[in-house]
Amino acid sequence: MFFPAPPEQLRQQTLALAALLQAVTLVDQLARSGQADPQAMDASMASLFDFSGQTAEQVFNSPQSLELGLRALRDLLSGNDYGERQAITRYCMGVLFLQNKLRRDKDASSILRNRLEHCAKQREFGSELTGLASALADIYQDTLSKYRFRIKVSGSAQQLQNPETAARVRSLLLAAIRAAYLWRAAGGNRLNLLLYRNRLFTEARQLLSAEIQH
Numbered sequence: 001m002f003f004p005a006p007p008e009q010l011r012q013q014t015l016a017l018a019a020l021l022q023a024v025t026l027v028d029q030l031a032r033s034g035q036a037d038p039q040a041m042d043a044s045m046a047s048l049f050d051f052s053g054q055t056a057e058q059v060f061n062s063p064q065s066l067e068l069g070l071r072a073l074r075d076l077l078s079g080n081d082y083g084e085r086q087a088i089t090r091y092c093m094g095v096l097f098l099q100n101k102l103r104r105d106k107d108a109s110s111i112l113r114n115r116l117e118h119c120a121k122q123r124e125f126g127s128e129l130t131g132l133a134s135a136l137a138d139i140y141q142d143t144l145s146k147y148r149f150r151i152k153v154s155g156s157a158q159q160l161q162n163p164e165t166a167a168r169v170r171s172l173l174l175a176a177i178r179a180a181y182l183w184r185a186a187g188g189n190r191l192n193l194l195l196y197r198n199r200l201f202t203e204a205r206q207l208l209s210a211e212i213q214h
Helices: 007-033 038-049 056-060 063-077 084-104 106-124 130-146 163-185 190-195 197-213
Strands: none
Touching (some): 007 038, 007 056, 007 063, 007 163, 007 197, 038 056, 038 063, 038 106, 038 163, 063 084, 084 106, 106 130, 190 197
């Protein structure tokens, strides 16, 4: 028997998916042009250092921090399948797959958490978020890149070969993994995406509308 998700759970699922979409949209922007929305990038990277938040709303504080992700989610669920969204959808599926593997790998999860906590201390001493991209990229490579399955990022070869851009891409993929954890914590799964597609679309649109009115 099918029981619809309660409104608050649906809201948290929508925000978590928006967080995931925001991170991979930023990955796509960087891979194509070397540039990405700076405010959205700060919000996504900062989520890696919130160790106590249990929901996307707690981690990101306000839907305004996820405006880029909410727009991406709304567009993705609208049914208008433009070519540029194919890569973003592929990244999302890859992130959800890797998050599931990491969740089952207690040793890698522990290493990742410890390394992130160390990075958080560097941030307390004044390190800028973007300045931590290299350290975050190393964490990604030492944990998630060890799995046989890897997310293949497509874009400009010139940009992807740039060490600074490559580091930011990996750090944002790590942020996407964090968002995937929030999605799972909110009860999200593949069945939700199929059954709640219209409700998730409506919720994303309403959240965006509320932000515009503010």
